[in-house]
Amino acid sequence: xxxxxxxxxxxxxxxxxxxxxxxxxLPFMAVAALADDAPPQxxxxxxxxxxxxxxxxxxxxxEGPVSGKGWQNTTAxxxxxxxxxxxxxxxxxxxxxxxxxxxxxxxFVLAVPIFCMVIELVGLLTRDxxxxxxxxxxxxxxxxxxxxxxxxxxxxxxxxxxxxxxxxPMVFSYIAGLFKPVMHxxxxxxxxxxxxxxxxxxxxDKMSQGxxxxxxxxxxxxxxxxxxxxxxxxxxxxxxxxxPAGVDEKGHxxxxxxxxxxxxxxxxxxxxxxxxxxxFGGGVVGAxxxxxxxxxxxxxxxxxxxxxxxxxxxxAVASLIPLPFAGYWLMREVYGxxxxxxxxxxxxxxxxxxxxxxxxxxxxFFAADYYLFAGMDRMKGAERYAKSIKYVLFLTTAxxxxxxxxxxxxxxxxxxxxxxxxxxxxVGNFGVMSAKNGAVNTMIMTTIIAFIIYxxxxxxxxxxxxxxxxxxxxxxxxxxxxxxxxxxxxGYYIPANVRVGLSVPQVMGTLTCLFVGCGINIAMxxxxxxxxxxxxxxxxxxxxxxxxxLAVSFTWLMGLMGYIRSSVRLFWHVMEIGRDNSPWALTHxxxxxxxxxTFNVVLFWTLTLFVFxxxxxxxxxxxxxxxxxPQPAIAGGSK
Amino acid sequence: Mxxxxxxxxxxxxxxxxxxxxxxxxxxxxxxxxxxxxxx
Numbered sequence: 001x002x003x004x005x006x007x008x009x010x011x012x013x014x015x016x017x018x019x020x021x022x023x024x025x026l027p028f029m030a031v032a033a034l035a036d037d038a039p040p041q042x043x044x045x046x047x048x049x050x051x052x053x054x055x056x057x058x059x060x061x062x063e064g065p066v067s068g069k070g071w072q073n074t075t076a077x078x079x080x081x082x083x084x085x086x087x088x089x090x091x092x093x094x095x096x097x098x099x100x101x102x103x104x105x106x107x108f109v110l111a112v113p114i115f116c117m118v119i120e121l122v123g124l125l126t127r128d129x130x131x132x133x134x135x136x137x138x139x140x141x142x143x144x145x146x147x148x149x150x151x152x153x154x155x156x157x158x159x160x161x162x163x164x165x166x167x168x169p170m171v172f173s174y175i176a177g178l179f180k181p182v183m184h185x186x187x188x189x190x191x192x193x194x195x196x197x198x199x200x201x202x203x204x205d206k207m208s209q210g211x212x213x214x215x216x217x218x219x220x221x222x223x224x225x226x227x228x229x230x231x232x233x234x235x236x237x238x239x240x241x242x243x244p245a246g247v248d249e250k251g252h253x254x255x256x257x258x259x260x261x262x263x264x265x266x267x268x269x270x271x272x273x274x275x276x277x278x279x280f281g282g283g284v285v286g287a288x289x290x291x292x293x294x295x296x297x298x299x300x301x302x303x304x305x306x307x308x309x310x311x312x313x314x315x316a317v318a319s320l321i322p323l324p325f326a327g328y329w330l331m332r333e334v335y336g337x338x339x340x341x342x343x344x345x346x347x348x349x350x351x352x353x354x355x356x357x358x359x360x361x362x363x364x365f366f367a368a369d370y371y372l373f374a375g376m377d378r379m380k381g382a383e384r385y386a387k388s389i390k391y392v393l394f395l396t397t398a399x400x401x402x403x404x405x406x407x408x409x410x411x412x413x414x415x416x417x418x419x420x421x422x423x424x425x426x427v428g429n430f431g432v433m434s435a436k437n438g439a440v441n442t443m444i445m446t447t448i449i450a451f452i453i454y455x456x457x458x459x460x461x462x463x464x465x466x467x468x469x470x471x472x473x474x475x476x477x478x479x480x481x482x483x484x485x486x487x488x489x490x491g492y493y494i495p496a497n498v499r500v501g502l503s504v505p506q507v508m509g510t511l512t513c514l515f516v517g518c519g520i521n522i523a524m525x526x527x528x529x530x531x532x533x534x535x536x537x538x539x540x541x542x543x544x545x546x547x548x549x550l551a552v553s554f555t556w557l558m559g560l561m562g563y564i565r566s567s568v569r570l571f572w573h574v575m576e577i578g579r580d581n582s583p584w585a586l587t588h589x590x591x592x593x594x595x596x597x598t599f600n601v602v603l604f605w606t607l608t609l610f611v612f613x614x615x616x617x618x619x620x621x622x623x624x625x626x627x628x629x630p631q632p633a634i635a636g637g638s639k
Numbered sequence: 640m641x642x643x644x645x646x647x648x649x650x651x652x653x654x655x656x657x658x659x660x661x662x663x664x665x666x667x668x669x670x671x672x673x674x675x676x677x678x
Contacts, residue, residue: 467646475650483658494676498666505665509658 055248057259058577064254068177071251071578078170079582090584091167093596098163100559100600101607102156104280107273107558109153110227111281112146113197115139115315117220124217136208138308143201145288148611150197154190171573178246178253178260179237186233193226231277232270239266241574242565243337251577264337268330269565275323280554282316287551288612290544293537302537309547310375316550317368317447321514324361324440325507332500334568338575345568346433347407352590353564355406358436360557362400365443367549369396372454374543379458380532388453392446395481399442407431429492437503438488441510442481448513449477452521459528469524473517480513555604559597567593 053066079091087093116139123135164172176183200219207216240246246260247253253260289309296302335342346354373389376382408422408431409415416422429435452473463469487506491499569575571585579585588596666673 467643468650471643471647471650472654475647475654479651479654479658483662487662490676498671498675501666501669501671502662504669505662508661508665512657512661 055250055252055254057245057254057256058247058249059243059245059264060256060259062254062256062259064256066248066252067255068253069174070248071174071574072170073579074170074581076581076583079168080166087592091163091582092584095160095163095167096563096596097600097603098156098160100562100597101604102153102160103562104555104558104600104604105149105153105156105607106231107277107280108284109146109150110231111277111279112142112149112285113200113220113223113227114278115281115285115312116143116146116200117217117224118315119311120217120220124213138311140204141308142285143197143204145285145612145615147197147201148614149608150194152607152611154194168573171578174251174574174578175237175241178240181257182233182236182261186230189226189230189233193223193230196223196226228274231273232266233261235269235273236261236263236266238566239263239269242569244574244577247577249577251574265330265333268326268333272323272326272330275319275326276558278319279316279323280558282312282314282319283547283551283554284608286312286316286547287608288312290547291612293544294541299537304536306378306537306539309544313368313371313547313550316554317451320364320368321444321447324444328437328503328507341568341575344570345564349570349587350564350568352406353560353593355404356594357557357560357564358404360553360560361440362403362443363553364550364557365396365447366400367546367553368447369393369450371543371546371550372450374540374546376454376457377540377543378535378538381459382457385453385457392449392453396443396446399439399446402430402435403439403443405430405435432492434488434491434499434502437491437506438484441484441506444510445477445481445484445513448510448517452517455518455521456525456528458531458534459525460531461524461528463524463527466524469520473520476517477513480509483509552601552605555601556597559600560594563593563597 054063055066056063081089081091083089119135119139119142123132123139126132126135196219200216200223203216207213240260240263243264244251245263246256246258286309289305289312293302293305293309296305331342331346334345344350369392376385405427407428409424411419411422419425423431430439461469484506487502487509491502494502567587569580570587571580572578573580663673
């Protein structure tokens with residue numbers, strides 16, 4: 001027995017060493033690869049007669065030696081097509097569909113390991129053995145779902161690559177020429193990630209005890225490091241196409257790979273995508289749990305999948321809360337990079353898509369609040385808070401109405417005349433950013449209130465300072481909401497630059513509610529009396545559809561915002577450097593784009609159902625050990 | 640009851656100053672004048 005444990009330890013240490021070596025070696029490989037691309041300065045010094053042509057970076061404004069061919073202008077003949085009827089005659093549409101599917105699955109398989117890592121760690125740190133086992137099993141279920149999705153992602157990635165090579169050969173050749181070392185590192189990282197994922201999954205049982213379990217959890221961390229770096233490298237390609245840097249005005253590489261990767265929009269896109277992936281991943285797993293809950297035959301299964309759905313929703317909504325701030329930062333950087341680009345997005349050609357986005361985001365907050373309130377049915381004592389729900393929903397609805405009101409309306413000439421202009425004299429005022437910021441912050445705050453109510457639903461608070469704690473939370477939200485409204489109104493009376501700056505304290509105010517509000521609440525719940533256990537599985541069937549609403553809304557939102565981000569380049573492949581001369585270098589109507597997005601959503605969910613079904617095939621005979629348990633500690637102060 | 644109202648009022652005042660301070664501070668570090676619209 002001792003020998004087996006020793007062997008296990010040795011094997012685990014070896015594995016850890018191997019993966020750490022790979023992760024340490026990768027940057028060196030990158031440097032080595034970049035060194036090949038470095039300009040031959042020594043040769044230039046030796047032969048002063050050979051003049052090095054210099055170019056100026058379009059973004060960083062630094063000078064560098066010109067290398068490579070630069071952008072080659074294309075003609076309509078440079079885009080090989082199939083002779084298919086419209087709209088399939090457009091290569092763009094085919095790439096759009098494949099890229100979107102690849103992104104959906106990629107997003108899912110990048111997000112799920114983040115949850116696995118967190119849940120496995122929670123399981124490791126939980127002292128209650130039954131609960132720890134339950135968390136561990138949940139993490140395992142998560143990774144199992146993502147395994148098939150991982151293969152689908154890789155297949156779609158291959159399809160996308162072939163699509164680029166065959167449909168856009170010149171564009172791909174240019175991008176690949178610039179990012180050659182990045183693409184090689186990407187491929188190596190993909191190998192490392194695949195290896196780690198398979199070991200992580202298949203060694204789950206073998207590495208379930210003692211030190212080996214910690215090694216296993218470390219592999220979860222490594223898996224996420226690989227996945228995140230992979231995503232960031234891929235982001236550098238699209239960020240370059242939106243806001244090029246590291247090249248001169250003709251697209252020649254100037255020898256600085258860091259500039260090429262670190263473009264103006266790279267980091268905002270990285271942050272936005274990481275958070276977005278987590279929201280999406282949580283949504284998909286939540287939908288899986290809801291599907292399993294609805295089809296469960298026993299109370300035990302219902303309880304388990306209800307709990308799984310709650311955890312998934314919790315993770316998705318916890319990630320959703322910072323997402324608007326990341327989006328705001330991205331938009332701010334877009335405006336900073338090219339003001340016209342920002343106007344095209346939010347005030348021009350693509351502005352109506354933001355209205356659709358607003359409706360979907362509103363639906364998300366409504367669904368999350370609804371699910372939390374429906375979840376209170378599981379708890380005795382929740383009826384004490386029932387009367388406050390209507391106020392929270394009223395505030396959410398009011399904010400939602402402001403949030404989705406457009407600046408201008410699509411109207412007939414008669415209506416235009418009656419209104420005295422394209423902007424409505426009253427509600428037209430809600431169409432500007434000042435009002436939108438106020439509205440979205442209100443919706444986030446009401447969701448935080450809903451969560452705080454949920455946390456204390458079945459608890460009787462016993463701390464001595466309960467009066468101060470309650471008063472502090474109530475006063476904080478009152479002042480925060482008033483201050484938020486004040487800042488929104490004040491924004492109408494100050495210059496634009498000051499108005500934009502006001503969004504920062506507005507965000508900080510909301511974050512105070514999140515961290516301080518939840519912090520005080522959790523502290524108050526210490527030692528609180530249970531008014532009854534959480535009856536997992538005793539939740540309405542309707543609530544599970546809220547999880548489907550969340551998942552489908554996330555999917556739609558991703559397709560929508562991805563389209564907006566990509567199409568803001570208008571007739572450029574690479575912004576202001578490489579012009580799109582294909583016959584379809586036009587922006588489609590909103591209706592057409594919305595149909596493609598919806599098709600993508602339907603296709604993704606069809607494929608996902610297939611993945612869920614596949615995941616179930618091999619486990620029919622094995623009954624998961626999920627005994628009924630009280631309440632997850634992750635809910636915060638509930639245990 | 641009366642005591643709770645006093646506690647709530649104290650908290651309201653404290654949070655009011657916190658939020659106004661927050662607005663002023665985060666405008667200040669951006670080099671912007673929070674009171675631009677009030678002058």
